[in-house]
Amino acid sequence: xxxxxxxxxxxxxxxxxxxxxxxxxxxxxxxxxxxxxxxxxxxxxxxxxxxxxxxxxxxxxxxxxxxxxxxxxxxxxxxxxxxxxxxxxxxxxxxxxxxxxxxxxxxxxxxxxxxxxxxxxxxxxxxxxxxxxxxxxxxxxxxxxxxxxxxxxxxxxxxxxxxxxxxxxxxxxxxxxxxxxxxxxxxxxxxxxxxxxxxxxxxxxxxxxxxxxxxxxxxxxxxxxxxxxxxxxxxxxxxxxxxxxxxxxxxxxxxxx
Numbered sequence: 197x198x199x200x201x202x203x204x205x206x207x208x209x210x211x212x213x214x215x216x217x218x219x220x221x222x223x224x225x226x227x228x229x230x231x232x233x234x235x236x237x238x239x240x241x242x243x244x245x246x247x248x249x250x251x252x253x254x255x256x257x258x259x260x261x262x263x264x265x266x267x268x269x270x271x272x273x274x275x276x277x278x279x280x281x282x283x284x285x286x287x288x289x290x291x292x293x294x295x296x297x298x299x300x301x302x303x304x305x306x307x308x309x310x311x312x313x314x315x316x317x318x319x320x321x322x323x324x325x326x327x328x329x330x331x332x333x334x335x336x337x338x339x340x341x342x343x344x345x346x347x348x349x350x351x352x353x354x355x356x357x358x359x360x361x362x363x364x365x366x367x368x369x370x371x372x373x374x375x376x377x378x379x380x381x382x383x384x385x386x387x388x389x390x391x392x393x394x395x396x397x398x399x400x401x402x403x404x405x406x407x408x409x410x411x412x413x414x415x416x417x418x419x420x421x422x423x424x425x426x427x428x429x430x431x432x433x434x435x436x437x438x439x440x441x442x443x444x445x446x447x448x449x450x451x452x453x
Contacts, residue, residue, distance in 0.1 A: 197225060203235050210245060210254045217251040243344050272302075274427035277448035278401055279303040281425050282366060285399060286310045293357075293365040293391045294322050296347035296384060299401050300368050308332060316362055318348040318387055335360070342383075349383040357390035365395030367421070369402050371409040372434070375418045375441055377402070378411035385413045397422040407434040418443050 197205070202225050209216050221232045236252050239245050245252045279302045286292060286307065291314040294304045304322030307313055311331035317323060318337040326334050339353035367388050369377040377400060379385050392398045400421040407430035418424060418438070425446045429435060438445050 199235070202227070203239060206235060206239065206252075207244060210252065214255055215248075215251060215253040219250070221251075274403060274448075275299050275302045277450065278403075278425050278427050279306055281446060281448040282399060282401060283307070283309065285364060285423065286313070288312055290314070290364060291316065291362040293317065293360075293362045293395055294319055295365070295367050295388050295391055296345045296349075297368040297401075299403070300366055301346075303366060303401070314362075316357075316360055316391075318353050320346045320348070339387075340383075345381070345384060347384075347387075349387050353387050354390045357387070357394050360394050362391075362395045363397065365391040365398045367392060367398055367400050367415075369400060369415055370406055371411040372402055372407045372418070372430075373410040374437055375443070377415040377418060378409070379413055379415045380411040382413055385415055388415060392416065392420065400424045402426055404428040404430045407431060 205225070206216065206221060218229055218232050218236070222229045225232070236245065236247050240247050240252070245254050275298065278299060282303050283306055288310055289312060290310070292307065294300050294315060294317040296319050298321070300319055301321035304315065304317060304319060305325045307315055307326065308329050311329065312333075313331075314333040314335065315322070315326055316335040316337065318339060320341070323334065323336045326332050327336070337348055337353045337356050339348035340350040341348050369379060371378040379388070398421050400418070400423070402424065404426045407426075419441065423446060424443065425448060427448050429447060435445065
């Protein structure tokens, strides 16, 4: 197997299992541990994984979030349910902000069902499917493009948001701990905060796996959101913290319910 084929195979394993062990990879591909180390080093350098003791993972860490290309392949059923639940909050004629992220990208593509709408976004995966929809007024936020997040950030993005107002902002987060949401990138934080400031109501979208996790930067207190949507019940201690604070949590239903 060629080097690039092996590295793609490693990423395929990570998408399926979220974590891999160095010894298992060396045995699977019949190469030395040093070769696998080099593969993991290069993939980490590309922002595709995070090396941990004895292997690698694509799970978020305090300073790491996997590449958008990886995240858009994960948890599709959970994202679809969350998107359907979020869509119930949207009414024709609204102005809606959609932030970066693979969860938000899935929601953004479904907004056509609620047209006519004004959609304001920095998410390239939302811009693409909506740019030719006649009953969607699309405001695509400029800025510095980040391939890792597949979105635009920076002063241009924040300045544009400061001059806009919307009915709803859909905000996603890779980590929630206690009564706070977190993110590992400061530029992403600033864009999300600018959307929240410009919207009448803000809705947090977060996978239940991300509860009990922290990241480098605090995004917002959970009380700042008007609704929080997740795909399944978080751990009892995490749910209890929300209940004690009187913060409601909406769990997206399965389609057959």
